[in-house]
Amino acid sequence: MDTLTALTQRVSVPRLTDPGPSDDQLRRLLEAAIRAPDHGMLRPWRFIVLRGEERQRLADIMEWRLLKRQPDADQGARDNIRGKALRAPVIIVAVAEVTENHKVPVWEQVLAVGAAVQNIMIAAHAMDLGAMWRTGDLANDESVKARLGFADKDQVVGFVYLGTPAAPSKSLPDETPDVFLRELPRG
Template identity: 40%
Template sequence: MPVNAALKTYLETRRSIPAFQMSEPGPSRPEIEEMLRLASRVPDHGKLAPWRFIVYAGAERERISQELAKVAMANKPDMDDEMIAVEHSRLTRAPVVIAVISRAAPHVKIPEWEQVLSAGAVCLNLLMAANALGYAANWLSEWFAFDESVHPLLGVAAGERVAGFIHIGTPKMHPGERPRPDLADIVTFAGE
């Protein structure tokens, strides 16, 4: 089978860029829609589409960040100034943030675990789609992914879970390589 050299090189060098190291320009709406079309092409047993997207862009990122900061400060009143600044910028570090929402639920034929894994595959595909269109991307979860009291603010419905927040923008810098696991530590060949 012929090797797709460009894809192989991409997979060998793929890196996430921290959200705080992103800036404008971010993707346009047509680019976002293309990313979401690409991200949706994942294994999906039963064709359930057990996930959906919420796109945070423009002034809405600032509004939600301010509301999240109020909740964070109420939950932790002794927060230092540096963390307060972080809380105020949760969704404004990158020009666009896309939440991948898992809608995994019991099903007569499709295990819930497979549905959850499908949402994870969507997150990775969204990272790769952003990269394919020339943008940096970072998959984060953050505290508010797990705090159901703020889910209505984020647009997350009851029974849904956040698989990740994908931050997308233009990189301010290019990171170096990071340590990767040695295959000998993570691979078992059955029968050997």
């Protein structure tokens, strides 16, 4: 698949199944990630790759967080939250390990990791893998960051779910860029 096709045809795939990406495919996805734009060459991206039973560790963190917020959560809620860590064969946790008080502001460092995640998404599509970028409250919880091995200053940018599409992907609306163009105000 050529680059422009991958860019213009990529869609998020929420339902994923086995097989997940091979070791070689994972390496290529991460190689694509670390080619993202990076003002100051700070290399703020950090990745945790979870597959197989390793996903249970993320499920443990998710359940622990649920119980911290809702100590009386029933077994159904606990099973539901744990299942979120198991809905794809592979999850890449992408984190911006930021350098504070640098000439490159923290927000630019986080954007660099966002660009790295976008590269993963496009590369996955080009390899006929399904991918879904998820965040949610989990990504902004300081205690979750700590359990993942990161400091409060760092930012979880996403949980990238990877696998084989379990169903045909929905197509995106057929839009043209003109809808999103704005003119610079005069005055």
